[in-house]
Amino acid sequence: MAQGKFIHIPLLIGVNSDEGVSFSVSGLDNETAIFNNLLAYRAYAISPPTARKLLELYPNDPAHEPPYYITNATIFPSKGLQWRRDAAIAGDLVMISGRRKTCEAYSSAGLPVYSYRFDTPLWNAAVTDGAKHFVNVVFSFQNISGALGPLPKYQNYTDLSANIGKAYVSFVNDQNPNTSRGNSTLPYWPTYDLRTPQNMVLNSNHTFIEDDTFRSDGIAFINTISRELLA
Numbered sequence: 001m002a003q004g005k006f007i008h009i010p011l012l013i014g015v016n017s018d019e020g021v022s023f024s025v026s027g028l029d030n031e032t033a034i035f036n037n038l039l040a041y042r043a044y045a046i047s048p049p050t051a052r053k054l055l056e057l058y059p060n061d062p063a064h065e066p067p068y069y070i071t072n073a074t075i076f077p078s079k080g081l082q083w084r085r086d087a088a089i090a091g092d093l094v095m096i097s098g099r100r101k102t103c104e105a106y107s108s109a110g111l112p113v114y115s116y117r118f119d120t121p122l123w124n125a126a127v128t129d130g131a132k133h134f135v136n137v138v139f140s141f142q143n144i145s146g147a148l149g150p151l152p153k154y155q156n157y158t159d160l161s162a163n164i165g166k167a168y169v170s171f172v173n174d175q176n177p178n179t180s181r182g183n184s185t186l187p188y189w190p191t192y193d194l195r196t197p198q199n200m201v202l203n204s205n206h207t208f209i210e211d212d213t214f215r216s217d218g219i220a221f222i223n224t225i226s227r228e229l230l231a
Contacts, residue, residue, distance in 0.1 A: 006109075009111065010113070010171070011106045011111060011112070012114045013114070013115055014099065014118060016118045016119075016135060017117055017118065017130060017131040018131045018132045019094065019096055020065075020086075020090045020091025021066050021129060021130055023090040023091060024066075024087035024091075026079045026083060028080040028082050028085075035048075041090075044229050045228050046225075058085060059085075061073075062084045065085055065087060076128055095133070099115070101223045103197065104192075107191075113191060114171065114177050114191060115199045115200070116201070117200070118136040119201050120135070122135050122138075123150075138161070139160060139202075163207075166184045167189065
């Protein structure tokens with residue numbers, strides 16, 4: 001991949017804000033428990049030095065851990081006293097670091113890349129769910145079974161779904177999500193630029209453009225340990 005040996009096509013790619021909620025492990029109460037879990041996590045081959053470095057880069061700071069919409073230091077003892085910390089590590093390991101690495105690789109090859117962060121929990125989500133893995137799917141496919149929530153209270157969910165659909169159809173047809181916008185209220189979707197990398201943040205209350213620089217040290221480190229993650 002570093003040599004550009006992949007199919008060179010335009011890319012629209014994204015992840016959800018709280019991927020770590022879906023990939024965390026419950027019952028981890030302290031740093032030692034997280035360390036031991038990392039050594040056996042999924043089908044990876046995370047080494048002890050790597051696990052120690054991850055704990056250094058992801059200190060226990062609940063107010064800045066999944067679910068990220070909870071911006072205070074609330075913990076959930078039934079899930080583990082350091083569950084939110086483990087969720088921060090797990091989400092970046094499994095999903096979020098790979099999205100950033102792929103954006104960087106495709107952009108480096110001169111390809112148009114459009115990146116997003118989906119930031120809308122389901123209307124009936126539990127308090128600890130946030131925008132966890134897969135909840136974007138009913139929006140992407142404009143689900144009409146009621147999964148987007150009852151109207152009129154959740155009209156903003158339906159509107160976001162329609163806007164996502166317009167952007168995706170435009171990308172498939174024109175390789176650009178900004179064409180055929182109609183009455184879409186999404187901001188203009190910028191291409192991913194290595195000098196100023198940006199994501200579209202798909203939030204039902206306020207969709208906006210952000211700099212894709214969050215958790216830069218942790219994610220950059222994860223993207224150096226590919227062999228351990230692919231083991």
